Amino acid sequence: MQTLTPLRAFSLLRSLSFRAFSSSSNDYADQSRGGLPRFYSEVLPPHKGNVVRVHGDEFWHMTKVLRLSTNDRVELFNGKGGLIEGCIQSIDRTGLDFVALNDLKLIPPQSTQWHVFAGFGTLKGGRADWLVEKCTELGASTVSPLLTERSPSISESRMDRLQRVILAASKQCQRLHGMILKPPTKVNYLxxxxxxxxxxxxxxxxxxxxxxxxxxxxxEASGLIIIGPEGDFTEKEMNMMIKAGVTAVGLGSHRLRVETATIALLATVMLWSDSQQTPAS
Incomplete structure (x- = not known):
């Protein structure tokens, strides 16, 4: 295998970054560059003129946080590639009516599919929230809490919170296909x-x-990314995964936190995958 000098590696990553972000498909541009405020709705109106009801947290965010009112234009998405533009038709105490100004758009998912398994169950101080938020922004397909000998559990209440983090991050980064938070996974199943x-x-x-x-x-535009918990995997766990066929990769000479290692590896493979899918100019 060819050895890259630090300067060559840095130059390669700069090249990957430029190609990945300057050569994206039109569909991806539609996902990431919208100008209207965007909100989640499980149900979307299929055609122009159709009306859906928005209530709950999204209703609160639209009317109490952003102070939107009747006739203001917004977008709704369903986390499955559906996107529609419309405006607020009416508001009452329990919700608002959204009327579609065009027909529903269905954006196909990206071909890049990376699945993250990280031992973040014991992280404290919002570090797990940050990890999941950045995985959403970078385009991971799924994230699974990895249960190991040194990170043996994660609470259900925390999983609920992480679902809310994913939704907020999806709205912020204009992502139309929501990242899936998978149930906790043990090393044996991995x-x-x-x-x-x-x-x-x-x-x-x-x-x-x-x-x-x-x-x-x-x-290769898909695969698994595996990050150990605080204290890393045990020698037994490491040997099991190596025997199963994983490729061990280094992320530099410094010891990294779980969330830092996750984002460093995910960002690298996402840029790499985009560069491999983009035809050379």
């Missing part, structure tokens, strides 16, 4: 997923630098 995946990357100290390792992953 081994099964590794066996079925073409690419599984495990962040590990003193491993081959990730940019070097990914030179052999041309045209």
């Amino acid at each position: 081994l099964h997923l590794v066996g079925e995946s073409k690419v599984s990357l495990l962040a590990a100290a003193k491993a081959t630098p990730v940019v070097c390792a990914m030179t052999s992953l041309t045209n």
Whole structure:
């Protein structure tokens, strides 16, 4: 495998970043550059002139936080690629009526599909919220709390909170296909997923630098990203995953927090995947 110098690796990442963000498809541009305030609704009106009712948290956000009123234009999305523009037709004490100004748009999902497994169940002080928020913004398809010997559980109340974090982040970054928060996953079950995946990357100290390792992953736009808990995986867990077929990758010479390692690895593979899907100019 070709060895990259630090300068060459830095230049490569700059190139990937430029290509990924300057050569996106039109559909992706539609997802990320909308100018109207955007809100979530499980039900969307299919055609121009149809009306849906908005209530609950989104109603509160629209009317009490942003102070929107009748005739203000907004967008609704359903987290499954559906997007529609309309305006507020009427407001009462319990909700508002949204009237569609055009027909429903259905945006296809991105071809890039990376699934994150991270041992963040024991993180405190909002660090797990930050991890999940940034995974949403970067475009991860799913995030699963990974249960390990050093991070054996995560509370149901915390999972509920993380769902709310994902929705807020999806609205902020104009993401139309919502990231899925998967149920907690044990290492033993993860081994099964590794066996079925073409690419599984495990962040590990003193491993081959990730940019070097990914030179052999041309045209791969999906896979698993695995990050250990605070204190890292046990030697037994590490050996089990290596035996199952994961590729250990390094993220530099410094010891990283769980959330930092997750975002560093996810950002790298997302930029790499975008560059592989974009035809050279």
